[in-house]
Each structure stands twice: as C-alpha cells, then as structure tokens.
Amino acid sequence: MRKTLSTLAMLATLAACPALAQTTVTGKPAPDASTSEKSGGQQAVxxxxxxxxxxxxxxxxxxxxxxxxxxxxxxxxxxxxxxxxxxxxxxxxxxxxxxxxxxxxxxxxxxxxxxxxxxxxxxxxxxx
Incomplete structure (x- = not known):
C-alpha cells in the first residue's frame, strides 16, 4: 500500500512538470507604454x-x-x-x-x- 501511494505521488508530480515548463516570455514588458518595437515585446499581442x-x-x-x-x-x-x-x-x-x-x-x-x-x-x- 505504501509503495502504491509513493508511486501515485511521483506520477502526479511528473504530470505537473510539463505544464510548468510551457510558459515562455519574449522581450520585456512595456510598463511605460513604450512601443513594442522599442521594447522588443511580443508581436502577436x-x-x-x-x-x-x-x-x-x-x-x-x-x-x-x-x-x-x-x-x-x-x-x-x-x-x-x-x-x-x-x-x-x-x-x-x-x-x-x-x-x-x-x-x-x-x-x-x-x-x-x-x-x-x-x-x-x-x-x-x-x-x-
């Protein structure tokens, strides 16, 4: 029983890891309302x-x-x-x-x- 719980906990942890790795940030935010050209921000925004x-x-x-x-x-x-x-x-x-x-x-x-x-x-x- 203990081995089953450990295995389930490990599987749950591994399943959550890819979701964390999917966030990608390009450029820097433009908090001063600078243009996306100047900030290098995302073009699709x-x-x-x-x-x-x-x-x-x-x-x-x-x-x-x-x-x-x-x-x-x-x-x-x-x-x-x-x-x-x-x-x-x-x-x-x-x-x-x-x-x-x-x-x-x-x-x-x-x-x-x-x-x-x-x-x-x-x-x-x-x-x-």
Whole structure:
C-alpha cells in the first residue's frame, strides 16, 4: 500500500512538470507604454500602438506616419473610430469608411494641415 501511494505521488508530480515548463516570455514588458518595437515585446499581442500623436504634445505628430496598420476583421463603429482619431489629436474627422481589409480610412486636420488617416482592428492610428 505504501509503495502504491509513493508511486501515485511521483506520477502526479511528473504530470505537473510539463505544464510548468510551457510558459515562455519574449522581450520585456512595456510598463511605460513604450512601443513594442522599442521594447522588443511580443508581436502577436493585440493592443493599440503608442505611435500616435498626443493632442497635448504636438511634437509627437510625426510619429503617427510610422505606425503600420494591420488588416483584419474590424469591430469598431464609425463613432468609436472618430473618437479614437480625435483623442489622438486629429480635428475635423470626416468621410470615414471601412475598406475591404477592415481598415477605417478618412480625412482629418492635424496642425492645420489636411491628412488621410486610418485606424485598424487593433485601434492603431496612422497617417496614410
């Protein structure tokens, strides 16, 4: 009986070991909201980019042009897309239409200049 209990305990321990070994971390977390490009973080994580202009900091305007929009099934409504663009510092957002790749596109004003903008299914904002 004692041998059976020891064997069962050992089997239970061995069965739990592979589950512990399956966790893999790549890159470092971005607690300061740095971009995944800078942090080397996981590429498959779905989160909006931080490469968009900040309405309170006009010096960040040029960073939006480097953001890459990704194709995918987009569930944002037109109102949500407009709010995201306005929160990113764009004014007079109009003509928003979702294309066949799931990217919302439209026109807006940024620093008094007209620009073509886009928002992907992750919420990434970019000048196109």
């Amino acid at each position: 779905t989160r909006p980019n931080t490469d968009r202009p900040d309405a309170n900091n006009p010096a960040t305007t040029g960073t939006a042009s480097r953001a890459k929009l990704e194709e995918g099934s987009n569930s944002f409504t037109e109102a949500q897309t407009r709010k995201r663009l306005e929160d990113a510092g764009y004014k007079e957002v109009k003509d928003l239409k979702k294309n066949d790749k799931g990217i919302w596109q439209g026109t807006a004003m940024l620093d008094g200049k007209p620009v073509t903008v886009g928002v992907d299914f992750k919420g990434n904002v970019a000048v196109q």
